[in-house]
Amino acid sequence: MNKKFAISVIMSLFLAACASKPIEEPKAPTTDNSPPAATAPAPASSSSDSSSSSSTTSADSNAAPKAELNPLKDPNNILSTRSIFFDYDKDEVKSEYRALVEAHAKYLVAHPNAKLVLQGNADDRGSREYNLALGQRRSVAVRKVLNALGASDTQIETISYGKEKQRCSDQTEACWAQNRRVDIVYEGE
Amino acid sequence: MVSSNFKVMFSLYNSLMPRFLFFLCLFLPLTVRAALDIEIVGGAAQQIPIAVVPFTQSVNPADNPTVIIAADLRRSGLFRLLETGGVSPLPRELADVKYPDWTALQAQALVIGKVEPTAGGRLKVSFRLLDVLKQGQLAALEYDIAPTQLRQTSHKIADIIYQKLTGEMGVFSTRITYVIKQGNRQSLMIADADGYNPQPVLAGTEPIISPAWSPDGTKLAYVSFEKKKPVIYVQSLTSGQRVVLANYKGNNSAPAWSPDGRKLAIVLSLSGNTQIYTINADGTGLQPLTHGLTIDTEPQWSPDGKWIYFTSDRGGSPQIYRIPPAGGNAQRVTFEGSYNVSPKLSPDNKLMAFVRRGDSGKFQIATQELASGQVQVLSETARDESPSFAPNGRLIIYATHINNKGVLSVVSADGKVKQRFSEVGDVREPAWSPSTN
Numbered sequence: 321m322n323k324k325f326a327i328s329v330i331m332s333l334f335l336a337a338c339a340s341k342p343i344e345e346p347k348a349p350t351t352d353n354s355p356p357a358a359t360a361p362a363p364a365s366s367s368s369d370s371s372s373s374s375s376t377t378s379a380d381s382n383a384a385p386k387a388e389l390n391p392l393k394d395p396n397n398i399l400s401t402r403s404i405f406f407d408y409d410k411d412e413v414k415s416e417y418r419a420l421v422e423a424h425a426k427y428l429v430a431h432p433n434a435k436l437v438l439q440g441n442a443d444d445r446g447s448r449e450y451n452l453a454l455g456q457r458r459s460v461a462v463r464k465v466l467n468a469l470g471a472s473d474t475q476i477e478t479i480s481y482g483k484e485k486q487r488c489s490d491q492t493e494a495c496w497a498q499n500r501r502v503d504i505v506y507e508g509e
Numbered sequence: 510m511v512s513s514n515f516k517v518m519f520s521l522y523n524s525l526m527p528r529f530l531f532f533l534c535l536f537l538p539l540t541v542r543a544a545l546d547i548e549i550v551g552g553a554a555q556q557i558p559i560a561v562v563p564f565t566q567s568v569n570p571a572d573n574p575t576v577i578i579a580a581d582l583r584r585s586g587l588f589r590l591l592e593t594g595g596v597s598p599l600p601r602e603l604a605d606v607k608y609p610d611w612t613a614l615q616a617q618a619l620v621i622g623k624v625e626p627t628a629g630g631r632l633k634v635s636f637r638l639l640d641v642l643k644q645g646q647l648a649a650l651e652y653d654i655a656p657t658q659l660r661q662t663s664h665k666i667a668d669i670i671y672q673k674l675t676g677e678m679g680v681f682s683t684r685i686t687y688v689i690k691q692g693n694r695q696s697l698m699i700a701d702a703d704g705y706n707p708q709p710v711l712a713g714t715e716p717i718i719s720p721a722w723s724p725d726g727t728k729l730a731y732v733s734f735e736k737k738k739p740v741i742y743v744q745s746l747t748s749g750q751r752v753v754l755a756n757y758k759g760n761n762s763a764p765a766w767s768p769d770g771r772k773l774a775i776v777l778s779l780s781g782n783t784q785i786y787t788i789n790a791d792g793t794g795l796q797p798l799t800h801g802l803t804i805d806t807e808p809q810w811s812p813d814g815k816w817i818y819f820t821s822d823r824g825g826s827p828q829i830y831r832i833p834p835a836g837g838n839a840q841r842v843t844f845e846g847s848y849n850v851s852p853k854l855s856p857d858n859k860l861m862a863f864v865r866r867g868d869s870g871k872f873q874i875a876t877q878e879l880a881s882g883q884v885q886v887l888s889e890t891a892r893d894e895s896p897s898f899a900p901n902g903r904l905i906i907y908a909t910h911i912n913n914k915g916v917l918s919v920v921s922a923d924g925k926v927k928q929r930f931s932e933v934g935d936v937r938e939p940a941w942s943p944s945t946n
Contacts, residue, residue, distance in 0.1 A: 342697075342711055342712045345712065345713025446850065447850040448718050448894065448937075448938070449763045449776065449806045450827055450851075452762055453776075453778075453783035456759070456760055457804070477738075477758065479739065484734065485716075
């Protein structure tokens with residue numbers, strides 16, 4: 321019993337010593353969870369998607385509206401692919417991503433209320449601030465291709481996470497290649 | 510029986526607290542605090558042999574002036590601390606000092622002192638710094654303090670000893686800020702320069718980068734991604750309040766204070782390109798400073814206010830340039846190698862610390878003497894970032910990686926003394942506070 325008393329005193333002393341009052345970051349305000357597609361005119365817009373699975377699914381849906389598959393989240397739809405990868409020290413959008421960027425451009429044109437953020441990223445070598453700028457170059461490059469395909473800048477924001485969102489941390493070319501990318505995130509996601 | 514067990518456990522707690530506090534804190538659900546542990550590697554060629562006689566036996570070791578002063582002096586790399594145990598009895602008053610005892614140990618300097626309880630639970634801390642060779646007094650001071658100020662007072666005494674014996678300002682009373690990442694959480698921390706008393710300033714699940722102390726040491730500017738994009742905040746360390754300094758479209762980052770604290774240089778991608786602007790500390794008066802299609806970032810005001818140094822790839826590769834704060838032509842500053850970034854100026858405006866990528870691909874801290882252009886690489890590690898000068902210009906703190914984990918390291922500006930801070934968690938983005946003197 322003496323030991324228990326002593327241990328509980330020590331634990332409470334540790335707890336007291338560990339208390340602190342930092343600013344806790346507020347959670348980023350989330351807009352309502354229904355995707356933009358839900359508010360857009362349905363059948364005509366879904367024809368612009370490269371897959372028709374969304375209309376099939378909505379026909380099959382039960383009473384619950386969330387059974388309707390959002391093309392942005394449908395794994396069979398190219399719109400659910402959200403990352404574009406870049407070569408070392410480069411910010412050109414490679415031709416293999418052309419179809420992907422085109423699909424997102426068409427989606428924006430067809431859904432004037434839809435908004436997306438292009439998040440640029442860089443691998444983890446070098447200064448954080450310089451890498452923030454490199455990531456920005458990449459998000460701007462994707463934006464320019466979207467613009468050329470008709471998407472409006474009022475629906476696009478370009479930002480960079482620099483090297484702050486690494487998908488892996490090995491010091492290997494395979495890992496660095498995964499981090500040289502732009503991620504597409506729609507508003508409300 | 511209860512009381513004797515309690516006493517034993519309490520004194521065990523006291524002696525173990527600095528080391529084990531951080532382990533126990535890990536198991537608490539709230540914001541984690543951890544003390545930084547410091548290991549010294551290397552030392553100055555010529556160290557001053559000094560003996561610090563125990564001031565008292567009765568104080569908690571974590572607040573024991575002798576322990577703190579000796580650790581401060583040892584950590585500077587400029588002193589060799591001598592064993593005092595062989596001298597008996599140990600002097601507490603000037604009259605008790607027998608200089609032959611200390612010349613026998615080859616001491617050049619001797620510190621004696623006392624901690625005495627006074628009315629109202631307060632303490633009187635007094636010390637004398639003695640020159641053993643000349644057998645004279647170099648300093649003697651007395652402090653009337655609350656017991657909670659014992660650590661801070663010990664650092665002040667170490668500063669005085671350091672200054673009297675080296676001629677340089679001591680930085681033992683200064684603080685550092687850094688970001689620690691544990692799992693998916695990041696916290697912006699402030700700690701004493703010896704790693705003690707870490708306090709969180711901001712905590713959350715989104716990244717925090719580029720903290721910058723205001724010149725008067727009362728505010729921190731930093732970049733937080735809590736709004737899912739980089740935004741610059743300025744937070745008062747006295748009130749805890751913070752304001753958004755810049756949240757323009759795109760990125761807002763790299764805040765750097767002017768020497769008078771009235772403006773900041775910041776980096777925005779508002780125009781479509783990453784460019785440098787200046788802005789008043791209250792967020793008004795945004796002015797572009799650099800223009801063009803290339804990347805311009807990492808602005809740093811020189812301490813004399815004459816230049817803003819920055820990183821730019823306008824020449825085809827990232828190099829360091831400087832431009833007058835009111836605008837004008839930029840001059841290139843670095844010419845060796847293909848990647849030179851993150852400029853920081855020493856308080857005397859003579860030396861620039863930066864990060865260079867060497868031929869082997871290693872990112873290393875280096876200095877460039879501005880007058881001669883002479884470059885010296887200071888580190889032997891490979892992934893260095895974020896150098897920051899101590900306010901006496903003698904030390905540089907930076908972030909690096911050991912075994913793929915982010916750690917803080919301190920190196921003297923001449924490269925001779927190295928300290929490594931170890932932490933539980935991934936540490937990065939250090940910045941040294943201004944002097945409190």
